[in-house]
Amino acid sequence: MIMKSKKFYVTTPIYYVNDRPHIGHAYTTILADVLARYHRLLNVPTFFLTGADEHGQKVQQAADKAGISPQQHADATVVRFQDLWKKLEITHDDFIRTTEPRHKTVVQKLFQALYEKGEIYRAEYDGWYCVPCERFFMEKDLENGACPDCKRPVDRIRESNYFLRMSQYQDWLIQYIQDNPKFIQPDFRRNETLGFLRKPLTDLCVSRPKSRLSWGIELPFDKDFVAYVWCDALTNYISAVGYLSDDVKFKTWWPASCHLIGKDILTTHTVYWPIMLKAMGVELPESVFAHGWWLVGDSKMSKTTGNVVDPMEFVDKHGVDPFRYFLMAEMILGQDASFTEEAFVRRYNADLANDLGNILSRLLKMIESYTGGLLPEPGQPGEEELQLRAAAVESAGAMELAITGMRLDQGLAAVTNVVRAANRYLEKKQPWTLAKQADKQPLHTVLYHAAETLRIVSGLLFPVMPGKMTELRQALGIQEATPDIRSLKEWGLLKPGTKLGAMQVLFPRIMPEEKKTETSVGAGTPPSRPPKEAKTEPVGVALVEYADFQKIQLRTARIISAEKVAGADKLLKLQIDVGGEARQLVAGIAQHYDAATLPGKTVVVVANLKPAVIRGVESNGMLLAASHGKELRLVTVEGDFSSGAVVK
RNA sequence: GGCGGGAUAGCUCAGUGGUAGAGCAGCGGACUCAUAAGCCGUUGGUCGUGGGUUCAACUCCCACUCCCGCCA
Numbered sequence: 001m002i003m004k005s006k007k008f009y010v011t012t013p014i015y016y017v018n019d020r021p022h023i024g025h026a027y028t029t030i031l032a033d034v035l036a037r038y039h040r041l042l043n044v045p046t047f048f049l050t051g052a053d054e055h056g057q058k059v060q061q062a063a064d065k066a067g068i069s070p071q072q073h074a075d076a077t078v079v080r081f082q083d084l085w086k087k088l089e090i091t092h093d094d095f096i097r098t099t100e101p102r103h104k105t106v107v108q109k110l111f112q113a114l115y116e117k118g119e120i121y122r123a124e125y126d127g128w129y130c131v132p133c134e135r136f137f138m139e140k141d142l143e144n145g146a147c148p149d150c151k152r153p154v155d156r157i158r159e160s161n162y163f164l165r166m167s168q169y170q171d172w173l174i175q176y177i178q179d180n181p182k183f184i185q186p187d188f189r190r191n192e193t194l195g196f197l198r199k200p201l202t203d204l205c206v207s208r209p210k211s212r213l214s215w216g217i218e219l220p221f222d223k224d225f226v227a228y229v230w231c232d233a234l235t236n237y238i239s240a241v242g243y244l245s246d247d248v249k250f251k252t253w254w255p256a257s258c259h260l261i262g263k264d265i266l267t268t269h270t271v272y273w274p275i276m277l278k279a280m281g282v283e284l285p286e287s288v289f290a291h292g293w294w295l296v297g298d299s300k301m302s303k304t305t306g307n308v309v310d311p312m313e314f315v316d317k318h319g320v321d322p323f324r325y326f327l328m329a330e331m332i333l334g335q336d337a338s339f340t341e342e343a344f345v346r347r348y349n350a351d352l353a354n355d356l357g358n359i360l361s362r363l364l365k366m367i368e369s370y371t372g373g374l375l376p377e378p379g380q381p382g383e384e385e386l387q388l389r390a391a392a393v394e395s396a397g398a399m400e401l402a403i404t405g406m407r408l409d410q411g412l413a414a415v416t417n418v419v420r421a422a423n424r425y426l427e428k429k430q431p432w433t434l435a436k437q438a439d440k441q442p443l444h445t446v447l448y449h450a451a452e453t454l455r456i457v458s459g460l461l462f463p464v465m466p467g468k469m470t471e472l473r474q475a476l477g478i479q480e481a482t483p484d485i486r487s488l489k490e491w492g493l494l495k496p497g498t499k500l501g502a503m504q505v506l507f508p509r510i511m512p513e514e515k516k517t518e519t520s521v522g523a524g525t526p527p528s529r530p531p532k533e534a535k536t537e538p539v540g541v542a543l544v545e546y547a548d549f550q551k552i553q554l555r556t557a558r559i560i561s562a563e564k565v566a567g568a569d570k571l572l573k574l575q576i577d578v579g580g581e582a583r584q585l586v587a588g589i590a591q592h593y594d595a596a597t598l599p600g601k602t603v604v605v606v607a608n609l610k611p612a613v614i615r616g617v618e619s620n621g622m623l624l625a626a627s628h629g630k631e632l633r634l635v636t637v638e639g640d641f642s643s644g645a646v647v648k
Numbered sequence: 649g650g651c652g653g654g655a656u657a658g659c660u661c662a663g664u665g666g667u668a669g670a671g672c673a674g675c676g677g678a679c680u681c682a683u684a685a686g687c688c689g690u691u692g693g694u695c696g697u698g699g700g701u702u703c704a705a706c707u708c709c710c711a712c713u714c715c716c717g718c719c720a
Contacts, residue, residue: 191652192718198651199719263717332661336716343660343672350672354685362682369681413671420686427687432680509683 007046008039009253013261014051014096014236017074018058021084023294023339024262026311027331030324031291031408032260033090037463038403042485047253049240050085051096052078053233055226060215070215074099084312089320089466096240098217098232106239107232108220110280111206115221119165119279120206122222126158136205151560151575151582162207162225169275170201176274182287184270185406186334189263189290193270204272206231234273238282256285263290289406292336294327309339321465322348322507328464329412345510355419356457357507360472362426363450364503370435375451375477375498376444384425385449389491391421392456396488399460415460422453451476452494459483468506475501555607557583557621558643562595574598574623577643578607587623593634602643604635 012032015025029050036048054074063073078097085092096103114120128137130147137147137154147154174197177183177190184190207225208216216226235243237256242249261269269288277284293300296309315323326344329351331337367373381389395418402411426446434443455476462469462483473483477498480487487493557576572595576583585605606622623634 188653188717195651195718266718330660338660346659346672349683349685353683358683358685360682362686364682366681416671423686424688426681427679430679430681435681503682505683507683509685 006044007253007257008036008044009047009241009256010035010039010049010258010260011237011256012050013259013265014053014098014233015081016056016058017052017054017077017081017097018056018062020308021080021311023309023311023314023327025081026084026088027294027327028260028262028291029085029090029092030088030327031333033088033092034324034328034408034463035258035260035403036091037466038399041459041463041483041488042400042403045252047094047241048092049094049096049237050090050092051094051236051240052081052098053229053236054078054097054099055216055232056229057213057215060213063215071099087312087315087320088324094240096236098236102245103236103239104217106244107217107227107235109244110235111227111231112220114164114279115162115219117279120162121165122160122162124158124160126156128154129157130154151584159209159212161205161209162219162222163203164206164231164276164279166201166204166272166275169278170197172278173197173271173274176284177270183284184266185287185289189266189270189334192266196267196271201271204228204275230268230272231276234268234276237273237285243282255283257287259285259288261288261290263292266290289333291333292331294331294339295336297338297340318344318348318510319468321468322352325352325412325461325464328408330409332409333406348507349509351416351419352507353509355416355423356461357505357509359419359423359426359450360454360475360506361503363447363454364475364500366431366435367447367451367500368503370431370440370443371447373500373502375494375496375500376447377441377496378448378452378492379441379445381445381449384428385445388421388425388449388453391418392453393489393491396456396460396485400485412461412464415457418453418457422450422457425453426450448494448496451500452492455494456488456491459488471504472506475504475506477501555605556602556637556643557605557607559598559601559603562593562598572598576603576605576621578605578621583620585621585623601634602637604637 010032012028015021019025032048032050036046039046052074054070059070059073062077063070066073068076074097082095085095098104111120128139128142129135130137130152135147142154143151145154146152174194177194177197181187181190184193206228207219207222208228210216210218210224210226213226216229217232219225219227237259238250238254239245241253243254259269259273266288269290273288274284294309311323322344326347330339330343330347367375395414398414399411402408402414429442429446431443431446434440434446437443454472455478458469458472458476458478460483462473470481476494477500478494555578557578560575560577560582562572562574572587572593574585574587576585603623
């Protein structure tokens with residue numbers, strides 16, 4: 001629950017500038033935007049921060065590869081996020097980049113202060129380092145002496161680093177989390193953090209030697225080191241609002257009302273960050289809210305399987321507002337949700353086209369025909385009018401509650417219910433019948449009440465669909481540019497006599513694919529209902545569309561190692577490299593290939609096949625092979641060719 | 649393996665000690681202002697399995713199975 005305090009300061013994580021924006025980034029940012037817009041609607045002073053994390057090895061590497069400086073690389077790629085936010089109607093108040101002087105200065109001051117206070121100390125240690133993963137491992141974490149993540153060999157290295165004395169704050173943090181149940185949300189995430197804190201904390205390594213990573217913020221007290229990226233990144237939440245630079249601004253906004261994060265970065269935000277703040281003597285944020293992930297269908301979204309939803313593309317196809325609405329209405333905050341175009345179309349048609357868009361069409365048409373496009377007088381409300389009125393006004397309260405309780409899905413459902421109630425009201429009153437009688441007041445009363453209900457609905461949905469709701473409000477002749485909660489809790493603000501807009505289709509219904517082709521084929525001929533059994537079964541070998549073929553992602557892969565799967569005659573377990581990504585797959589080729597001959601071969605794999613467990617061994621992908629009778633040959637590419645290349 | 653959460657209509661989920669609900673999807677109907685929309689009606693569930701407490705359990709307790717999350 002977000003405190004109903006005097007201000008609302010909401011943050012998203014700062015996104016790694018090297019990443020390609022996907023639906024996850026879009027979701028967190030839209031959620032923050034919606035919360036920010038609702039708080040503005042509630043007249044709460046609001047500050048909404050997002051930004052980009054621009055340091056780290058991957059940026060450095062990408063820049064080296066392109067032959068430019070890391071800063072140039074960051075400058076060139078950060079626009080992918082900035083452009084997307086523009087497209088998604090994001091109204092952030094600030095966009096912080098960790099390479100900006102205003103941020104770097106604060107990180108350095110902060111490190112200096114912690115160092116002087118003795119919170120940071122230098123120590124030497126050694127361990128196992130996996131270069132591609134950029135990670136250290138303890139001896140016990142290694143798998144057969146190799147990196148547990150990517151299975152590649154690790155190097156023993158010995159180096160110095162700086163450490164933050166975290167362990168001394170462990171008991172304090174546990175106590176704090178228990179005393180402030182709203183600090184970590186949802187509840188089950190709080191339990192996870194408390195579970196994590198049951199083990200003793202080790203001190204946090206807060207530096208990286210420049211010999212290993214130079215693209216970072218230099219430590220003020222030791223030029224051979226840069227700040228660990230998380231310490232650098234987390235600090236954005238305070239550096240952006242004036243910590244150590246603008247006391248007035250800082251006092252205005254800090255502590256943040258809500259850090260919105262994905263569930264994958266819970267520990268950094270609920271253990272490291274609070275301890276950093278405590279060590280600095282800064283107040284903790286009021287809440288850290290970890291939301292779930294968007295699954296694509298049933299599976300986790302991943303770059304390598306290629307099932308990443310590109311928000312830009314989706315918005316181009318279906319529009320920003322419906323996209324925002326779907327994300328907010330479909331996900332129960334905190335839980336995972338499934339993203340599919342089918343689900344989107346279903347919800348879009350049901351809620352937006354059939355319910356909301358359609359009622360606007362029918363209302364505008366009737367007002368146009370029956371009252372010359374002028375909003376009529378409300379007259380005396382009867383029983384049904386009073387009920388509709390109550391439902392509309394109450395939904396404003398329900399939405400307010402949903403916002404403070406982080407249950408946007410419920411708030412939106414409450415508003416949709418009002419739209420349905422308005423549809424039912426029209427059916428019951430039948431204004432098209434009332435229009436035929438001499439006394440027009442009953443007709444006018446119905447039209448006014450329906451229109452006024454839509455005014456409130458349009459205001460309540462405005463933060464989610466600013467563009468479409470502006471259109472709706474203009475159609476209703478509403479003057480104020482942005483709605484205000486007071487006007488949404490009050491009935492009767494539309495002025496009789498106002499000229500309303502012409503009939504319009506706010507959310508065109510999306511026809512299912514089959515029907516779309518039916519109608520286009522039938523162009524010029526009178527539309528007829530397609531027969532129910534229109535689908536023809538394919539005969540023989542079915543032809544596929546190119547688009548279907550494209551769904552299958554074929555890539556070249558290099559075989560790193562191969563071994564027989566115990567207890568299976570035909571199976572080999574292969575470790576392969578697909579463009580730098582290590583994968584394991586199981587192939588039924590043991591009777592045709594000797595495991596020892598395979599390493600080094602470049603083969604072709606189906607890269608986006610759903611993972612499967614074969615004989616208890618996980619398999620991520622499938623090898624292509626030609627077979628004829630008992631013969632079988634692997635599909636390979638000619639000559640020496642890079643792995644990860646697209647095959648088509 | 650430890651801790652936590654879950655298992656309810658085809659799908660997504662709500663629910664409470666007293667014999668199950670919503671939305672979507674499906675089916676039928678009347679209507680016509682409307683986006684083949686909307687409205688009305690309706691088909692679907694022995695509420696994971698087995699035991700126990702109780703006058704009464706989907707709801708409480710125990711065991712089991714499966715799923716998810718965090719940790720190891």
